Amino acid sequence: MLISELSEITGLSKDTIRFYEKEGLLDAALSTRSENNYRQYTPEAVERLNFIKRGKALGFTLREIKSIMAEWDSVTPEQAIDFIDSKLQQIDGKINQLQQFKNYLVEKKARLESGATLSAAAAKFSEDCLG
DSSP states (O other): OOHHHHHHHHOOOHHHHHHHHHTTSSOGGGEEEOTTSOEEEOHHHHHHHHHHHHHHHTTOOHHHHHHHHHHHTTOOHHHHHHHHHHHHHHHHHHHHHHHHHHHHHHHHHHHHHTTOOHHHHHHHHHHHHHO
């Protein structure tokens, strides 16, 4: 598939795809050059770009994503399982942090809706944080 098709499928701009190639996130093995010198991408390129998108959405840097992909490409299935387990634990930790922050915001909103002033709500927050 051409870069325009890859862009449409992944929702990434052609410039972003080219940038990822330049940064080594989308390696040459995932594409070939046609007779007219157009780059033809493999279905694996779609999978790789979707992985990058998910990683970015979860807050990983491109450097971290590149490192993860490099490790992933050179591990045994058992190592991959261990790696996935580790990442799942990290994700669970982030989910827990987000849930705690959500609970805080819900509580703060309820205080404000019940007539508390912003300063009173902030004081309650400080009290909660400082214990």
